[in-house]
Amino acid sequence: MPKIYTSKVCVVGDQGVGKTSLLLKYSKNTFFENYKPTLGADFIIKEEKIEGTDDFCHLYLWDLAGNKSFAILRNYYMHGANAAIVCFDLNNPESFKNVSSWLKDVNKIRANIPIILVGTKNDLNQEIHDENIEKYIKEKNLPFFKTSAKEGENVRDVFMKMIDMILSNVD
Numbered sequence: 001m002p003k004i005y006t007s008k009v010c011v012v013g014d015q016g017v018g019k020t021s022l023l024l025k026y027s028k029n030t031f032f033e034n035y036k037p038t039l040g041a042d043f044i045i046k047e048e049k050i051e052g053t054d055d056f057c058h059l060y061l062w063d064l065a066g067n068k069s070f071a072i073l074r075n076y077y078m079h080g081a082n083a084a085i086v087c088f089d090l091n092n093p094e095s096f097k098n099v100s101s102w103l104k105d106v107n108k109i110r111a112n113i114p115i116i117l118v119g120t121k122n123d124l125n126q127e128i129h130d131e132n133i134e135k136y137i138k139e140k141n142l143p144f145f146k147t148s149a150k151e152g153e154n155v156r157d158v159f160m161k162m163i164d165m166i167l168s169n170v171d
């Protein structure tokens, strides 16, 4: 009998960093230039066959609005998550500064929750120095990807890595 692993994954980060775009590129292979802020939360289910097995991983991907006014609602939606993706915009230093605060929020869900850090919009001119990012991910020991939802760069890789991390947390 094939096994089905289900996992709730929260996607967080500042307003406008590209969380919805990342999820839409991954799940529907679409990209929109116009910005439509997420109102509260959205969610997408994505089923992936686990390579080399008959098993599946069902990802329940919660796309949580970055706007401050949704903070209370966001905590509610993050409840019970098994993993998280924390996003910042490679062209927005403020969003990188705020990563620590997002990590704090996510670590409140449970200790040692698997987290992937994502630097978005890699098709634009990067404003944050790579050395600063490298120092940070070493310090926090986080897997990190630079993505472009516009061009598709590394988008699928983030979620494949997430599945690996989820499976290595299963007994």
Ligand SMILES: Nc1nc2c(ncn2[C@@H]2O[C@H](COP(=O)(O)OP(=O)(O)OP(=O)(O)O)[C@@H](O)[C@H]2O)c(=O)[nH]1
Binding pocket: 013, 014, 015, 016, 017, 018, 019, 020, 021, 022, 032, 033, 034, 035, 036, 037, 038, 039, 064, 065, 066, 067, 120, 121, 122, 123, 124, 147, 148, 149, 150, 151
């Ligand atoms: N050039 C470029 N633009 C991007 C990329 N990803 C997102 N954007 C643009 O950035 C804007 C915000 O993207 P969203 O995905 O809506 O951002 P969000 O993080 O979901 O924002 P909230 O829902 O408000 O928290 C949109 O205009 C997108 O088209 C990317 O990889 N490259």
Ligand SMILES: [Mg+2]
Binding pocket: 019, 020, 021, 036, 037, 038, 063, 064, 065, 066
């Ligand atoms: Mg959004």
